[in-house]
Amino acid sequence: MRRPSPTAPRLASIAVLVVIACGDPDATPGTSGSSGPPAGTDTAPTTSTATTGPEDTSTSAADSSTGVDGDPCDDSPDAVADCVETERYAADLEFIADIRTPGSAHWQAVQDLCFDRLTEYGYEVELHEYGSGVNVIGRRVGMTAPEEIVLLGAHYDHIPDCHGADDNATGVAAALEIARVLAGAPLARTVMVACWDEEELGLVGSAAFAAQAAQDGTDIVIDFNFDMIGFSSSEPGSQEIPAGLDLAFPDAYAEIEANEFRGDFIAMMANASAAAAAEDFIAQADRLGLRAGLLALPAGTETSDLFADLRRSDHASFWDQGYAALFLTDSGEFRNPNYHCMAGPDEIVDLDEAFAVQVARATAGAAASAAGL
Numbered sequence: 001m002r003r004p005s006p007t008a009p010r011l012a013s014i015a016v017l018v019v020i021a022c023g024d025p026d027a028t029p030g031t032s033g034s035s036g037p038p039a040g041t042d043t044a045p046t047t048s049t050a051t052t053g054p055e056d057t058s059t060s061a062a063d064s065s066t067g068v069d070g071d072p073c074d075d076s077p078d079a080v081a082d083c084v085e086t087e088r089y090a091a092d093l094e095f096i097a098d099i100r101t102p103g104s105a106h107w108q109a110v111q112d113l114c115f116d117r118l119t120e121y122g123y124e125v126e127l128h129e130y131g132s133g134v135n136v137i138g139r140r141v142g143m144t145a146p147e148e149i150v151l152l153g154a155h156y157d158h159i160p161d162c163h164g165a166d167d168n169a170t171g172v173a174a175a176l177e178i179a180r181v182l183a184g185a186p187l188a189r190t191v192m193v194a195c196w197d198e199e200e201l202g203l204v205g206s207a208a209f210a211a212q213a214a215q216d217g218t219d220i221v222i223d224f225n226f227d228m229i230g231f232s233s234s235e236p237g238s239q240e241i242p243a244g245l246d247l248a249f250p251d252a253y254a255e256i257e258a259n260e261f262r263g264d265f266i267a268m269m270a271n272a273s274a275a276a277a278a279e280d281f282i283a284q285a286d287r288l289g290l291r292a293g294l295l296a297l298p299a300g301t302e303t304s305d306l307f308a309d310l311r312r313s314d315h316a317s318f319w320d321q322g323y324a325a326l327f328l329t330d331s332g333e334f335r336n337p338n339y340h341c342m343a344g345p346d347e348i349v350d351l352d353e354a355f356a357v358q359v360a361r362a363t364a365g366a367a368a369s370a371a372g373l
């Protein structure tokens with residue numbers, strides 16, 4: 001997540017619509033982040049592993065019609081969600097979390113990882129070289145509405161001298177694992193998965209892509225953006241609140257206050273056209289026992305500097321071009337003291353991988369719904 005702008009005004013004190021939903025209201029506060037899915041879903045059944053593993057998807061190409069092969073992971077959005085595997089997620093997270101300043105050796109290695117994973121899963125992969133950097137974009141063509149695109153993305157660059165485990169290895173690993181579970185499903189719409197470059201330098205990579213997409217008339221129906229999805233805390237007082245949020249989103253503030261300011265939920269920020277995707281995500285979160293809090297921006301306000309605190313990642317590039325986008329985040333420095341290595345190193349040991357995997361699952365299910373499964 002990029003640094004806050006020092007000059008932008010904080011959240012406006014205007015009355016806005018807010019919805020906050022908390023998954024599994026019966027769960028003990030603070031424990032939902034580490035609660036797993038129903039028994040047996042953490043590791044995919046042997047049969048599905050055999051048909052969705054990298055060794056088999058190489059033949060599926062970018063054609064959704066090959067998904068109808070009896071794989072139980074492809075049956076429904078819930079099934080897609082439950083096929084997200086903790087071990088695969090953890091392995092990619094472990095690899096990505098190292099210094100990867102643009103142009104560095106590990107930045108290149110992570111770019112290669114995105115390229116190789118997406119290729120392995122059967123996506124058509126493009127290196128989008130926009131001038132100063134390189135986005136990696138995978139595309140899997142939909143069966144009946146190929147011009148309509150469901151996009152998932154996360155930035156793979158990071159600032160110098162910081163491993164960036166939360167920011168944003170957690171997001172890239174999620175995007176790649178969701179790419180895998182969506183690879184075989186019979187989807188109406190096209191799915192694109194992106195590893196964005198130079199987010200920390202000002203959303204440069206995603207802005208270049210979104211501007212080109214808008215110029216070309218590309219029909220992106222929803223963008224799911226991950227940036228920092230791995231830090232949670234059940235400690236009261238662990239969630240700080242951006243100045244002005246209590247006034248702009250009083251209902252969301254009240255929910256967080258009632259939960260004793262625990263940082264145990266995934267924060268969601270949606271522009272008005274992303275409302276349906278947000279609802280699908282919340283339904284998945286409820287099913288999985290993941291707490292989710294939504295800030296729903298009123299129509300037309302998503303490009304305003306008044307909401308600068310809510311525009312600090314790549315989803316803002318899509319908001320700026322008039323697209324629907326949903327931002328999923330642990331809220332960065334408002335919860336994680338090691339944001340940008342400010343109070344300490346941003347390392348995997350301080351993260352809640354089970355929480356991140358639940359976010360990935362809920363998003364996989366919501367993305368499958370959005371893509372017409």
Ligand SMILES: [Zn+2]
Binds near residue numbers: 001002200
């Ligand atoms: Zn950052």
